[in-house]
Amino acid sequence: MWDIGVNTWVWTSPLTDDALAELAPRVRDWGFDVIELPVEHPGDWDPHRAAGLLAELGLAATVCLVMPPGRELVDADTVAETQDYLRHVVDVAAIVGSPVAAGPAYSSVGRTWRIDDRPEVYARLRENLAPVVEHAAAKGVRIAVEPLNRYETSLLNTVEQALEALAGLPDEGCGLALDTYHVNIEESSPVRAIRAAGERIAHVQVCANDRGTPGNDHQDWPALLQALADAGYRGPLCIESFTPDNATIATAASIWRPLAASPDALAVEGLAFLRGASSAFTR
Template identity: 60%
Template sequence: MRAIGANPWIWSSPVSDAALAVIVPRLAAWGFDAVELPVEQVGDWDPARTSDLLAAHGIIAAGVCAVTPPGRDLVCTDAATVASTQAYLRACVDAAAAVGASCVGGPVYAAVGRTWRMTPAERRACYADFRSGVAPVADYAGERGVSIGVEALNRYETSVVNTMEQTVELLEGLPSNVGIMLDTYHMNIEEKDPYAAVAVAGPHIKHVQVSGTDRGAPGSDHLDWPRLLAELSRTGYAGALCIESFTAENETIAAAASIWRPLAPSQDQLALDGLAFLRGLLAGL
C-alpha cells in the first residue's frame, strides 16, 4: 500500500534534531510510514543522525522540503542572491541524499510572500530566469539520484506559479529530474478543477503533500478525496502522501501559513485523523 507520511511542522518549527528525536518514534508508533523533512536553515538537523533515527524506527524519508524565506530567490533578483539560493538548494540535495529521500520539494523559484504583477513578456523572462538558476542545481541533484519538485503556491504567497498548467510551462526544457511537488491545499484555491489538474501534473509529479482545504486533516473538508486519489493513481505516481500542516505555537510559521485558529482539537489528533482517513480511503481504492 502507498506510504503515508507527516511533516514535523505539524508540531514543531524549526525542525531540529531534538524535535525529530521526539516526533519520529511517535510517528512510527502511530503507524506512519514516512516523514518529510523541512530545512529552514542548513544544520537545523544532522542528516547522518537523522538517517540512523529513521532506520531505527522503520520510517522512510519521503522528501526534503526546501524553505524560501525572504532572500531565497532564483528569479528577478541579483546574481549574489541566486548564488546563495543555489548553495542552499545544493545543501538540501545533500541532506536528501544522506537520508535516502528522492526529492527536494518546495517553492524553489522565489521567497514565499513575494508577489508582483507581470506582463506576458515579463513572465517569460521570469521563467527563463528560473530555468537558468535551477539548471546547475538539477545537474547536481541528478548526480546524487535526487529530484527537484517545484511547488505551485496560492496567489497570496507567490505570483510566479499558481497552477499546474503554469508549473508545467515553467519546467519546459529542464531535465527530467525537475518536476512537480503537488500540494492539495494550494490546488483547492487556484485550480478550477483540481482533479483535472492532477492529470496535467501527472507525468511530472515527484512528491505529494496533502491536507484539508483549511490546512487541517485530509477528510475533514470538501475535497472529493476518492476522486482525487483515483486521478493520482492514474498518473502512475507511486510515492508517499505526506500530511502537511503547521503548529500555531511558533509565531513566525503561524503567520507565514496564516494559521489563526486551531485546526483540530490537538496537533496529534490532526495527524491521527488524517492517517486514519487516508488509510481507509487507500484500502478501498
C-alpha cells in the same frame, strides 16, 4: 497503495535533533511510513544522525525546502546563495534517503509582484534552477517544484504555469510537488490539473482545504486519489500542516486558529482517513 507520511511542521519549527528524536518514534508507532523533514536553515538538524534514527525505526524520509525572504532564484543578487542552499537541501535529502527535495524553489514565500513578461521570468528561473537540478540528478534526488496559491506567490500558482516554467529541465532531476491546499484554491479542476501534471508529479502533500485534517473537509478525495493513480504517482502522501506556536511560520501560512483538537489528533485522524481512502487502490 501509497505510503503515508507527516511533516514535522505539524508540531514544531524549526526542526532540531532533539525534536526529531522525540517525534520520530511516535510517528512510527502511530503507523506512518514516512516522516517529512524541513530544512529551514542548514545546521538546524544533523542529517547523518537523522538517517541513523530513521533506519532504526524503519521510517522512510522525505525532505522539503524553505524559501523565506532572501532566497530568490529570479533575482540576480541572491541567485548564487539560493543555489547553494538548494544544493545543501539536495545533499541532506541524499543522506536521509529522500527521493525529493520539495518546495517552492523559485522565490520567497509571500513575495508577490505583477509579472508583465512571464516567459522571460520563466526562462531566467530555468537558467538559475538548472545547475541545482543537475546536482540533484547526480545525487539521485528530484527537485519537486511546488506551485503556491496566489496569496503566497505570483510566479507559479497552477500546474499549467509550473509545466511551462520547467519545460526543458530533465525529468530525472526535476518534477512537481502538488499540495492539495494550493490545488484546491488555484485549479478550476483539481482532478484535471493532477492528470495534466502526469508523470512530472514527484511529490504530493495533503491536508484539508483549511490546512486541517485530511478528510475533515469538502475536498473530493476519491476523485483526487483516482487522478493520482491515473497519473501513475506512486510516492507517498505526506500530511502537511503547521503549528501555531511558531509566530513566523504561523504568520507565513496564515494559521490564525487551531486546525484540529491537537497536532497529534490531526496526524492520527489524517492517517486513518488516508489509509481508508487509499485502500481501494492497489500498487
